[in-house]
Amino acid sequence: MYTYIIKRMLMLFPTLFGAAVVVFLLLRLIPGDVCMLKFGGEGGYADPEQIAQCQELLRLNDPKIKQFYDYISGFVTFDLGKSMWTQQDVTHEIAIRFPLSLQIAIMATLVSVLIAVPLGVISAAKQNTLIDYFVRAISIAGIAMPSFWLGIVIILGLLIATQAWTGVPWMPPIFYKPIWVDPAHNLSQLIWPALATGYRYSSVATRMTRSAMLDVLREDYVRTARAKGLIERVIVNKHALKNAMLPVVTVIGIEFAFLMGGLVVTEQVFNLNGVGKLFVESVTQADYTLTQSLVMLVVFIYVVINFLVDLMYAWLDPRIRYS
Amino acid sequence: MATSELPNEEFVLPKQKTIWDTILRMLRRQPLGSAGALVILIMGFAGLFAEQIAPFDPEMENFEYMLSPPGTVHEETGKVFYFGTDSFGRDQLSRMIYGARTALLVGFTASFFGAFLGLVLGVASAYFGGTVDLVLQRVCDVFMAFPLIIMALAIVSIFGTGVEMVIIAITIPFIPNCARVVRSSALALKELPYIDAARSVGYSHVRIIMRHMVPNVMAPFLIMLTAFVGQAILTEASLSYLGMGVQEPTAAWGLMLQGGAEEYAESAPWVPIWPGVAITLAVFGFNLFGDAVRDVLDPKLRSQV
Numbered sequence: 001m002y003t004y005i006i007k008r009m010l011m012l013f014p015t016l017f018g019a020a021v022v023v024f025l026l027l028r029l030i031p032g033d034v035c036m037l038k039f040g041g042e043g044g045y046a047d048p049e050q051i052a053q054c055q056e057l058l059r060l061n062d063p064k065i066k067q068f069y070d071y072i073s074g075f076v077t078f079d080l081g082k083s084m085w086t087q088q089d090v091t092h093e094i095a096i097r098f099p100l101s102l103q104i105a106i107m108a109t110l111v112s113v114l115i116a117v118p119l120g121v122i123s124a125a126k127q128n129t130l131i132d133y134f135v136r137a138i139s140i141a142g143i144a145m146p147s148f149w150l151g152i153v154i155i156l157g158l159l160i161a162t163q164a165w166t167g168v169p170w171m172p173p174i175f176y177k178p179i180w181v182d183p184a185h186n187l188s189q190l191i192w193p194a195l196a197t198g199y200r201y202s203s204v205a206t207r208m209t210r211s212a213m214l215d216v217l218r219e220d221y222v223r224t225a226r227a228k229g230l231i232e233r234v235i236v237n238k239h240a241l242k243n244a245m246l247p248v249v250t251v252i253g254i255e256f257a258f259l260m261g262g263l264v265v266t267e268q269v270f271n272l273n274g275v276g277k278l279f280v281e282s283v284t285q286a287d288y289t290l291t292q293s294l295v296m297l298v299v300f301i302y303v304v305i306n307f308l309v310d311l312m313y314a315w316l317d318p319r320i321r322y323s
Numbered sequence: 324m325a326t327s328e329l330p331n332e333e334f335v336l337p338k339q340k341t342i343w344d345t346i347l348r349m350l351r352r353q354p355l356g357s358a359g360a361l362v363i364l365i366m367g368f369a370g371l372f373a374e375q376i377a378p379f380d381p382e383m384e385n386f387e388y389m390l391s392p393p394g395t396v397h398e399e400t401g402k403v404f405y406f407g408t409d410s411f412g413r414d415q416l417s418r419m420i421y422g423a424r425t426a427l428l429v430g431f432t433a434s435f436f437g438a439f440l441g442l443v444l445g446v447a448s449a450y451f452g453g454t455v456d457l458v459l460q461r462v463c464d465v466f467m468a469f470p471l472i473i474m475a476l477a478i479v480s481i482f483g484t485g486v487e488m489v490i491i492a493i494t495i496p497f498i499p500n501c502a503r504v505v506r507s508s509a510l511a512l513k514e515l516p517y518i519d520a521a522r523s524v525g526y527s528h529v530r531i532i533m534r535h536m537v538p539n540v541m542a543p544f545l546i547m548l549t550a551f552v553g554q555a556i557l558t559e560a561s562l563s564y565l566g567m568g569v570q571e572p573t574a575a576w577g578l579m580l581q582g583g584a585e586e587y588a589e590s591a592p593w594v595p596i597w598p599g600v601a602i603t604l605a606v607f608g609f610n611l612f613g614d615a616v617r618d619v620l621d622p623k624l625r626s627q628v
Contacts, residue, residue: 014461015461015464015465015468018461018462018464018465019465019468019469021465022465022469023477026477026478026481027481140607140610140611141603141607143553143606143610144553144557144602144603144604144605144606144607144610145599145602145603145606146557146560146561146564146599146602146606148561148564149580149595149598149599149602152580152595152599153595153599156592156595156596257470258470260470260473261470261471261472261473264472264473264476264565265472265561265564265565268564268565279473279476280476280565280567283476283477283479283480283567284566286480288480295469295473295477298470298473299468299469302468302469302470303468
């Protein structure tokens, strides 16, 4: 088991290294360097001084190998350079926004689990009934609905509902306060983006729970449980659910990793100053130092979570033994 | 008498299947898939004949009709703004109809190229095996570690915005996904005797891959292709919404939601509502249709998601 963990951990590095290479190639080796792109415009006048300054900042005049070495060692030492736009440390820019995004990601995952597991189980237990069709329709709609539009609809719904009930339209607060400072304020701001993102991510998990439950409910030991006269609820909740959770955990884990992608759009709708919004800004402002660090951050989260999901497999299903 | 009639019956040719029989059969077997196909057909029709259907020019600005509610009549022409107008006084319905064209163009092109390149890479990876396979798969690993929208945004940040760039940005992340799935089917195929036979005759690698292997992995290819279209439409909408996709004044659904759709949520709810409904319906349609395609082509895959 431990050898497996270590081996699997070592496997993380080639992927991360590969991703770093891809980002490096994308940003450095394309024709015309990034500074020309940023300040040059289309055939327009480019201030040579500005470009020189930018090239200096990105150390674009160094040999490519040296650049690559600096770039990689930057990741290892967490010295990610300065943002080309704000001149602040990239690490600082990310650090001040990360708690907000992480909180939404965790809340959205919770929302997604709370929707997906009960719905998936009911849907499987009542296969091919009206309830089943209804649940499936909800989950397919969740995949089809863009989360930013759902966000807009939620805001619209809030405005209309509060207007109708209290006479005064209410909007979620704009300024972020950490949950340990003002929990009510914090939750009333972040619950909506978490709902919008969580619903979307629950769709795949609902479908997964349903199909995993259907598979497990057809197994011999479930038939035995039925034969000895256990009530259906106990069979579903105690016997089947635990074994059906394996693929569901995978899906939820992978989605948590991809949540960062989902947040890019949701934070924009709710105007939240998180990592996702920072990413969009960095792309819009051609802030390459920031863009490359954020891309690597997302990839890092994804790779690490995948690793943790793999480990959880063995914990959830003792039949799986790694060698 | 009865005995002499029997042979006659046997020689009656089976009734020629008309296209209607096929459609009816599909409706019975795959009602949801048919509903999806219907949505796609309507969308395709709207996209193809946008000039004929759309009541207004989608890029025509009428400042005296800014944010008019649905049902407002354009006085000069007597035409009705059925879905209202946006903040430039442009007809929402017309922009939605033209938006279908953009969505389909991006959706189909990105999915086709993404799935096709993935198909070739996946089959080649399985066929050559060994180091080639290992390297290609590790490269796929790397690309698959980027969430779709992040990868697309990173690509757009380098190559710029606009329809063509959006297509490229969505195509690239699709390639490794399709390659991975196709490879697993092609691995089994590679062991079949006819591939050995083809090799022993001395056919080139390209010929074996393209003529002998690719046609036999069409099922996973088509499944991935149909699954991609919905995702591509959604990603295009997200990119355009963020202002990093299709640019004004081109009509695109995501773009219609960008720039103040939230602002008008209360005063002019038709501005944010309709484009979102269009995106949702389109992706819904493609997903239902994709599910049906998967059920028909590969029942084994049904239990996975």
